[in-house]
Amino acid sequence: MTATIEDPAVAAFVKAVNAGDREAFFEALTPDATMADDGTERDLQAWVDREIFTVSGHLEVESAEDGGRELTATYSNTTWGGMRTHWRFTVADGRVRRFETGQSQGTAG
Structure with missing residues (x-):
């Protein structure tokens, strides 16, 4: 089951990831967007190319909290x-300024 994401900016982010649409992904972000992976700051463009767009990244959202921002x-x-x-x-301003991701407790099902 996919949870409903109330925040339109986050919904656009997830939709772009799942569509493999790099242009739409960056449109969902502010020009100065930043990110961290497992607590380490990363170069956003290099990370998304390596972890999402060249390797068919896909998000199956299980739950959404804080209006869809977690x-x-x-x-x-x-x-x-x-x-x-x-x-x-x-x-x-209606776009993702920062995202942080990392492994969660439990295993993928």
């Missing part, structure tokens, strides 16, 4: 397979 999801790609992940988003 997600638990099974994230999969052709490099790592599937894993349970947590995503936290900061939104400004």
